[in-house]
Amino acid sequence: MxxxxxxxxxxxxxxxxxxxxxxxxxxxxxxxxxxxxxxxxxxxxxxxxxxxxxxxxxxxxxxxxxxxxxxxxxxxxxxxxxxxxxxxxxxxxxxxxxxxxxxxxxxxxxxxxxxxxxxxxxxxxxxxxxxxxxxxxxxxxxxxxxxxxxxxxxxxxxxxxxxxxxxxxxxxxxxxxxxxxxxxxxxxxxxxxxxxxxxxxxxxxxxxxxxxxxxxxxxxxxxxxxxxxxxxxxxxxxxxxxxxxxxxxxxxxxxxxxxxxxxxxxxxxxxxxxxxxxxxxxxxxxxxxxxxxxxxxxxxxxxxxxxxxxxxxxxxxxxxxxxxxxxxxxxxxxxIWPESVAPWTVGLINLKVGDADCEATCERIYAALQTAGVEVLYDDRDERAGGKFADMDLVGIPWQLTVGPRGLKDGKIEVKRRADGEKSEIALDDVEAWIAERAAS
RNA sequence: CGGGAAGUAGCUCAGCCUGGUAGAGCACUACGUUCGGGACGUAGGGGCCGGAGGUUCGAAUCCUCUCUUCCCGACCA
Incomplete structure (x- = not known):
């Protein structure tokens, strides 16, 4: 969505x-x-x-x-x-x-x-x-x-x-x-x-x-x-x-x-x-x-x-x-929704709407998640970063994927787990594997 | 069902005591500057002040009634 x-x-x-x-x-x-x-x-x-x-x-x-x-x-x-x-x-x-x-x-x-x-x-x-x-x-x-x-x-x-x-x-x-x-x-x-x-x-x-x-x-x-x-x-x-x-x-x-x-x-x-x-x-x-x-x-x-x-x-x-x-x-x-009842499993945040690289990456991940059957809420609004993060936290989506120019420069996106706030970076090449892991659980 | 409180902009509230014709912040629209954890400026739009009656030259403001909502208690998936 x-x-x-x-x-x-x-x-x-x-x-x-x-x-x-x-x-x-x-x-x-x-x-x-x-x-x-x-x-x-x-x-x-x-x-x-x-x-x-x-x-x-x-x-x-x-x-x-x-x-x-x-x-x-x-x-x-x-x-x-x-x-x-x-x-x-x-x-x-x-x-x-x-x-x-x-x-x-x-x-x-x-x-x-x-x-x-x-x-x-x-x-x-x-x-x-x-x-x-x-x-x-x-x-x-x-x-x-x-x-x-x-x-x-x-x-x-x-x-x-x-x-x-x-x-x-x-x-x-x-x-x-x-x-x-x-x-x-x-x-x-x-x-x-x-x-x-x-x-x-x-x-x-x-x-x-x-x-x-x-x-x-x-x-x-x-x-x-x-x-x-x-x-x-x-x-x-x-x-x-x-x-x-x-x-x-x-x-x-x-x-x-x-x-x-x-x-x-x-x-x-x-x-x-x-x-x-x-x-x-x-x-x-x-x-x-x-x-x-x-x-x-x-x-x-x-x-x-x-x-x-x-x-x-x-x-x-x-x-x-x-x-x-x-x-x-x-x-x-x-x-903080338990995954089994969360409205979506993954929240995908595009930090810079309008940036070609960010958009293409988000679209790719969005499509991959859907193909894998992982429910995803894609925040594609042209809003400030803070507002998007705050909304994702408020709504309680278990996993947040953040795509922004700063990370993409190094070929990385950020993953945050809502339950404990733990953040990590994953390489773009590893996103598919991460998605497969979510699909399996 | 007993006791208490509150209804004013989409949301949070001020104004009410001491009547003189509607305000702030957030949200919304436009433009500009911004842009990795809820920015800033400028200009806008938006209210029968819950409803009815009364007092008064004049009521968001005073009085009466009514509706709604919330809190405490008793009651309950």
């Missing part, structure tokens, strides 16, 4: 409404603009990042055998009346009336919708287990939206729902998600801590929150140092095998948020206990027949008996992750 053609409105000053760092940077780096309280428009750069995060979530879901569906944003009140949540949910649910005066709502979650589908379509144990997921916009009419996209009213969420014949099957489904979540966050460069959680209004017996560590996080986490050193499961996880031992290696370590942490009961001491700030980016539940019962998700088992399905539901705040990753990864100059 050429910068001269890109819609990327960056700001030198911080808009007054933004208080926390991710919100400020998302506005300054031109990722989003607020449309109303807690409601945002995603501009091209922000939307690229959002889709990359979404894609990682999708890939890791697919690996477990979960299948993607797309459920509606607008739901009928009927099914919520059946589950009993229409009255329970309160004012956070955005309720709407259509032209026929029928009650509808903008979905805050989708247990009712999916359970209704499954209740209608699955009638035999032979069709189980099933795990269906959905990446869709949700709406919760928060009293006080804040922290930009981290606590918006409209948010993009991956939610899925497992359906099993018995509790053992449901626990296996739960364990699959437990491990898939660890992989998902790890691929985004995040350290996620699974903590035993209250089940809240959704209800259930078994539940974990996934908290990523960021100094500016909203809640406090207490956990075993060993938990932070456990490596996330690799890509070779066999989701059909017995997952309990692997899950146990994680859940056997102490981890609690400030609400649940009890200093007296905590088994850890001294250096073993880590106290950190964190942001909740996922939540998984097992809740048995809470929805299958009232919505009639009942099938026939192998022995001919009627069985009420065992369910679990699993959420990841996809749009929240954009903010959360920035909270976890930034400096005074701007965002």
């Amino acid at each position: 050429r910068r001269t053609r890109l819609f990327l409105p960056t700001l030198k000053e911080t808009p007054a409404e933004a208080q926390i760092v991710s919100h400020r940077l998302m506005l300054r780096a031109g990722l989003v603009r607020q449309s109303a309280a807690g409601i945002y428009t995603w501009l091209p750069v922000g939307y690229r990042v959002l889709r990359k995060i979404e894609q990682i979530v999708r890939e890791e879901q697919d690996c477990t055998g979960a299948q993607e569906v797309l459920m509606p944003t607008i739901q009928s009140a009927d099914i919520w009346q059946k589950s009993g949540r229409y009255d329970d949910y309160g004012k956070e649910m955005l309720r709407i009336t259509d032209r026929h005066d029928r009650e509808i709502l903008y979905g805050p979650t989708a247990e009712e919708v999916i359970t209704d589908i499954v209740a209608n379509e699955i009638t035999s144990y032979r069709d189980l287990p099933k795990n269906l997921y959905n990446i869709q916009w949700k709406f919760r009419d928060e009293v006080r939206p804040r922290f930009g996209v981290m606590r918006g009213r409209e948010f993009l969420m991956k939610d899925n729902y497992s359906f099993d014949l018995d509790k053992a099957g449901a626990v296996h489904s739960y364990n699959k998600m437990f491990l898939a979540y660890l992989r998902t966050y790890s691929r985004m460069g995040l350290k996620a801590v699974p903590t035993a959680a209250d089940t809240g209004p959704i209800g259930g017996e078994l539940s974990h929150e996934f908290i990523i560590l960021a100094d500016t996080g909203e809640s406090e986490v207490f956990c075993d140092r060993a938990l932070l050193e456990l490596p996330a499961p690799g890509p070779d996880v066999d989701y059909e095998a017995d997952l309990q031992p692997l899950v146990d290696t994680w859940t056997s370590h102490y981890a609690a948020t400030d609400e649940k942490h009890d200093a007296d009961a905590c088994p850890l001491s001294g250096d073993q206990l880590v106290t950190a700030r964190g942001i909740e980016v996922g939540h998984i539940f097992y809740f048995g027949t809470k929805y299958s019962q009232p919505l009639g998700a009942i099938i026939q088992g192998p022995d001919g008996q009627q069985v009420t399905l065992e369910m679990g539901s699993y959420g990841i705040g996809v749009s929240r992750l954009v903010g959360a990753i920035i909270e976890a990864s930034h400096d005074d100059d701007g965002i």
Whole structure:
């Protein structure tokens, strides 16, 4: 992408409404603009990042055998009346009336919708287990939206729902998600801590929150140092095998948020206990027949008996992750994207637009990057050097290639790694090799 | 939903107390000088001072109502 053609409105000053760092940077780096309280428009750069995060979530879901569906944003009140949540949910649910005066709502979650589908379509144990997921916009009419996209009213969420014949099957489904979540966050460069959680209004017996560590996080986490050193499961996880031992290696370590942490009961001491700030980016539940019962998700088992399905539901705040990753990864100059979610991998800076040598070199490198499949943002604007460097840092492109007359004189360009600011020079003859290295990683 | 604050140019803000008809910096346009980490000069463009009502000869400024946004708390992916 050429910068001269890109819609990327960056700001030198911080808009007054933004208080926390991710919100400020998302506005300054031109990722989003607020449309109303807690409601945002995603501009091209922000939307690229959002889709990359979404894609990682999708890939890791697919690996477990979960299948993607797309459920509606607008739901009928009927099914919520059946589950009993229409009255329970309160004012956070955005309720709407259509032209026929029928009650509808903008979905805050989708247990009712999916359970209704499954209740209608699955009638035999032979069709189980099933795990269906959905990446869709949700709406919760928060009293006080804040922290930009981290606590918006409209948010993009991956939610899925497992359906099993018995509790053992449901626990296996739960364990699959437990491990898939660890992989998902790890691929985004995040350290996620699974903590035993209250089940809240959704209800259930078994539940974990996934908290990523960021100094500016909203809640406090207490956990075993060993938990932070456990490596996330690799890509070779066999989701059909017995997952309990692997899950146990994680859940056997102490981890609690400030609400649940009890200093007296905590088994850890001294250096073993880590106290950190964190942001909740996922939540998984097992809740048995809470929805299958009232919505009639009942099938026939192998022995001919009627069985009420065992369910679990699993959420990841996809749009929240954009903010959360920035909270976890930034400096005074701007965002530092992990490569896996960066809007572009390489930023190419032409320091002297109009100079034949600089232009030809940039065009050559730009074309080579594209041919190699390395995503590149080419800053071809006729701006001062400082402004271009500052923008690249602000937007957080992982690698910056700087082409200027001073370097070209010696047949060199400069490479800067955003994460640590480390700069090095590479000879023009070695650029192709450097690109190949990026393409491979 | 309780408590607090703020709405003036695209952004950050001054002006309001003490009413007299709109300002600065950044951004934008043109020209010139500059040009390896957010330059400088000159000349420009841009505002129904959130909205409605009131007081007054006259309201960004005073009064009332309203809408919006932000912060603290309670609540939450």
